[in-house]
Amino acid sequence: MTMMEKPLPVPTPTSRPFWEGLRQRKVLLQRCLDCEVYVHYPRSNCPNCLGANLEWREVSGLGTLYTYTIARRPTAPQFQDETPQKIAVVELDEGPRLTTTLVNVDEAAIKVGMRVRPVFEDVQGTEVTLLRYEPA
Amino acid sequence: MGLRGEAAIVGIAELKPERRPQGPFKLPIEQWADLAKRALDDAGISPREVNGICSSSSIREASMFVPATISEYLGTKVNFAEVVDLGGATAAGMVWRAAAAIELGVCDVVVCALPSMPGPQPPQADGRPRGMGFGASSANFGSPQAEFDIPYGNVAQNCSYAMIAQRYAAVYGYDPWAMAKICVDQRTNACANPAAIFYGQPITADDVLASPMIADPLHMLEIVMPVSGGAAVVLAGKERARRAKHRPVWVRGFGEHLEIKTPTYAEDIVKTPVGPAAEMAFAMAGARRSDIDLVSLYDCYTITVLLTLEDAGFCAKGEGAKFIKEHDLTYKGDFPCNTHGGQLSFGQAGLAGGMSHVTEATRQLQQRAGENQVPKADLAFVSGTGGVMSEQAALLLQGD
Numbered sequence: 001m002t003m004m005e006k007p008l009p010v011p012t013p014t015s016r017p018f019w020e021g022l023r024q025r026k027v028l029l030q031r032c033l034d035c036e037v038y039v040h041y042p043r044s045n046c047p048n049c050l051g052a053n054l055e056w057r058e059v060s061g062l063g064t065l066y067t068y069t070i071a072r073r074p075t076a077p078q079f080q081d082e083t084p085q086k087i088a089v090v091e092l093d094e095g096p097r098l099t100t101t102l103v104n105v106d107e108a109a110i111k112v113g114m115r116v117r118p119v120f121e122d123v124q125g126t127e128v129t130l131l132r133y134e135p136a
Numbered sequence: 137m138g139l140r141g142e143a144a145i146v147g148i149a150e151l152k153p154e155r156r157p158q159g160p161f162k163l164p165i166e167q168w169a170d171l172a173k174r175a176l177d178d179a180g181i182s183p184r185e186v187n188g189i190c191s192s193s194s195i196r197e198a199s200m201f202v203p204a205t206i207s208e209y210l211g212t213k214v215n216f217a218e219v220v221d222l223g224g225a226t227a228a229g230m231v232w233r234a235a236a237a238i239e240l241g242v243c244d245v246v247v248c249a250l251p252s253m254p255g256p257q258p259p260q261a262d263g264r265p266r267g268m269g270f271g272a273s274s275a276n277f278g279s280p281q282a283e284f285d286i287p288y289g290n291v292a293q294n295c296s297y298a299m300i301a302q303r304y305a306a307v308y309g310y311d312p313w314a315m316a317k318i319c320v321d322q323r324t325n326a327c328a329n330p331a332a333i334f335y336g337q338p339i340t341a342d343d344v345l346a347s348p349m350i351a352d353p354l355h356m357l358e359i360v361m362p363v364s365g366g367a368a369v370v371l372a373g374k375e376r377a378r379r380a381k382h383r384p385v386w387v388r389g390f391g392e393h394l395e396i397k398t399p400t401y402a403e404d405i406v407k408t409p410v411g412p413a414a415e416m417a418f419a420m421a422g423a424r425r426s427d428i429d430l431v432s433l434y435d436c437y438t439i440t441v442l443l444t445l446e447d448a449g450f451c452a453k454g455e456g457a458k459f460i461k462e463h464d465l466t467y468k469g470d471f472p473c474n475t476h477g478g479q480l481s482f483g484q485a486g487l488a489g490g491m492s493h494v495t496e497a498t499r500q501l502q503q504r505a506g507e508n509q510v511p512k513a514d515l516a517f518v519s520g521t522g523g524v525m526s527e528q529a530a531l532l533l534q535g536d
Contacts, residue, residue, distance in 0.1 A: 007275060009283040041284045041401075067306070067405060069298035069351045071289065076270055079289045087288060087295045087351075089400045099290045099400045112306035130287060 004078045008128050015042040017056050022129040025120050027061030029094055030054040040096035061118035062136060063092040068102060068110055090116055090133050104134040138420035141534065143235035144377035144384035147179025147370035148495040149249075153333045153363035153483030157253050165197045165209050167251030171368035172210060179370045180381035181245055186370075188216035188237055188246030190230040192487050196255060216243040223272060223522025224434055225392070226250065227367070227491035228529035232390035234371040244376055249368035252486030272523060285398055293436065294359060296399050296524040298351035301439040304406045307454075310353060314457035315438040316344035319357050319480055321465035322435070326477025328467060328507040333363050333483035358438040358480075365485025367495050378536075382502045388515075389423065389532035391416030399524050407447065409528035410519060414448035417517070421532040425449050429513050430472040430500055432493035434521035435479050444519050448530065467508040475500060475508045490520045494531070501535035 011019045018041075021028035030039040034051035038059070045052050068088040074080045075087070086102035102110060103119055115136035122129050149171045162170065168191070176183055189212065191202050198205040203217030216237040222229040227250060234246035269275070271292040275282045290296065304310065323339045326332035339357065347356040377384035391413035396402045418425070425448075433444045442456040450471075451459035463471040476482045476496040479489045497516035499505045505513075518531040 007270070007282070007286045009287050010277055012278050012283070015283060041280050067299040067303035069295050069302055069354075071295045071298075071351045072349050073294075073351070075289045075291045075295050075351075076286075082289065085289045085295075087290050087299065089299060089405070097400050099285045099288050099398070101288050112303060128287075 006078050008123060008126060014044050018042050019128065021058070022120055022131055023127070026058050027118055027131065028056045029059050029092070029096065031057045038092070038094035038096050040092070040098055059092065059094055061092070061131070063090040063116055065110070065112055065114045065116050066091040066097055067112055070107060086110065088133060098131070100131055100133045102134065103132045109135065138389060139232075139235055139239055139387055141386045141388040141421070142374045143238035143371055144386045144536070145231065145369050145494070145498045145533065146372045146377050146380035146382065146384055147175045147177070147181065148498050149174035149178060149368040150331070150492065150495050151253070151366040151485070152331045153365040153485050155333065155363055157364040161254060161256040163197060163255045164195050164251045165206065167253055167255070167366055168195065168206055168249050169210055171249040171251060171366050172247045175247060175249070175368040175370045178381070179372070181370060181372065181376070183210070183212065185245045185376070186212045186247055187214050188234060188243035189214050190218045190220060190234050190246060190248040192226050192250055193219050193221045194487065214243065216246060222520065222527045222529060224436060224487065224490040225520030225522035225527045225529040226487045227494050228390070228518055228520030228531050229392060231369065231371065231387060231494055231531055232392070232529065235387035235390070238371060238373045244373045246371045247368060248371070249366075250486070250488040250491045251366045252488040253364045253366055281398055285400065290398070290400070293524055294351045294354065297437045297439055298354045300399055300405050300443070300525060301353050304439065304443070305353065307406060311457035311461075312345055312353065313341055314460045315358060315442065316341035317460050318435070318438045318441050318465065319344045321469070322474050322478040323481045324466045325475050325508060326481035329476050329482065332477040332481055333361065334477065334481045354437060354439070360436050360479045360484035360489065363483035363485050365483060365488050367485070367488040367491035369491070369494055369498065382504070384536045385498045385501045386534045386536065387531060388534045389417040389419070389421030391420070391530045392528065394527045396526050397523060399526070406443065408443050408525040410444050410447035410521070410525070410530070413528040413530040414517070414519070417530040417532045418449070421534070423515060423532055427515050428517050430475060430497065430510050430516050432497040432516060432518040433473060433478075434490060434493060434519045435474055436484065436521065438480070440521055440525070441473070443525065444521070448517065448519065467510055472510045475505065475510060493518050493520065497533050501533060
């Protein structure tokens with residue numbers, strides 16, 4: 001049986017700078033110039049004011065662990081090799097949240113509210129870099 | 137604002153949940169027709185009287201023009217044709233839309249059906265392995281989920297509900313025993329309902345807590361088991377409802393609320409859209425929480441029940457576990473909840489799983505729930521949850 005291909009992000013014209021940023025070890029967020037909130041995931045229009053004046057800014061990528069789970073069964077067949085998977089939601093210091101997985105941490109050490117920092121993982125044989133997190 | 141309470145559920149149809157369906161496979165559209173016939177027979181209404189239909193978008197025979205396809209197949213001429221796309225909240229969403237259309241005078245008899253049996257495969261099926269999809273998660277190009285969630289394994293429902301539960305634990309504390317009691321009480325209800333998939337199989341809290349951990353903190357027995365089935369309801373206007381076979385069950389209030397698709401982007405992951413939906417339903421009906429005789433709470437997971445109890449206002453935020461421990465949630469108890477067994481023990485037949493909350497509340501209010509009958513059943517609260525606490529619909533149903 002052949003290994004099922006993992007689902008990878010396919011950048012859109014709007015989101016491309018985010019993924020290119022990760023490739024260069026940078027976390028980029030959109031900032032709305034009209035209402036001054038940070039936005040993630042990338043959008044054409046600000047989810048706070050629907051304004052279309054969004055600008056890319058580099059941020060530290062630091063944040064806190066908002067919540068997590070340890071998926072002890074594959075959430076989809078493609079993730080069989082990563083199971084148990086430490087799926088997490090990180091709240092960035094700028095406000096927005098993102099989905100990620102935790103790496104370099106023991107199960108017992110994971111605590112909601114812990115400080116976390118980005119880990120840039122180049123996906124072999126592709127142009128994609130995923131944004132994972134580890135304890136800061 | 138809202139309904140006058142002059143449209144009623146008058147008939148129900150429900151197929152017994154089955155792990156492996158018996159009998160010949162039927163196309164979803166054939167199942168639709170069959171469910172419509174059963175629900176109309178139950179109400180004592182002729183198919184010729186139907187002038188409204190409400191469907192989900194998941195009729196395999198058509199991806200567009202769904203109501204027209206159904207109308208033609210059934211030979212039914214309709215003035216009201218609606219497709220509802222609210223996942224597990226579809227059933228409750230259908231009921232209020234049908235009631236609203238009836239009260240507006242657009243139509244008088246509406247069938248809402250949710251077939252959920254597997255159908256026959258087309259003869260030229262290409263034999264590709266199944267299970268390649270991502271369930272309710274969209275993998276389409278440009279979908280935020282496809283780009284920012286699916287690559288990290290945040291797919292399907294288990295892990296997202298587990299992350300809600302984990303956050304709840306961090307904010308309010310977590311009582312695994314109380315969560316297990318939800319399963320135990322609902323299983324007691326299922327053991328009094330011969331139609332339930334887990335009929336005759338009682339469980340204890342220890343059984344629940346000893347079942348395998350699927351996604352922390354959710355155990356296997358805290359998660360619904362998908363089954364084959366199907367369910368439908370018929371609604372009718374004031375005059376027609378009074379001449380139907382059973383006690384009319386008036387739709388007195390409803391609410392609906394959506395904010396997000398993926399909980400990662402919720403304003404507060406443990407403050408769910410149940411709140412605004414329930415608030416609207418109660419306000420519209422002019423009813424208090426203490427007036428309610430029984431509840432049918434969408435229960436894809438134990439955490440769904442806990443959050444619904446809190447956010448719908450049956451107890452204070454953070455006090456759900458205490459409430460569960462202080463009340464008997466069985467049909468014999470002081471707070472009857474999911475008297476058919478709930479999806480956790482009755483079975484989750486796709487979108488019809490959510491409809492089972494409506495049909496069971498109706499059966500109770502019509503005083504024909506058999507061994508499970510709640511002695512006083514006049515006012516019921518029904519909730520529907522779609523996605524991962526992302527789409528919410530609530531109903532207040534009152535017996536005539």
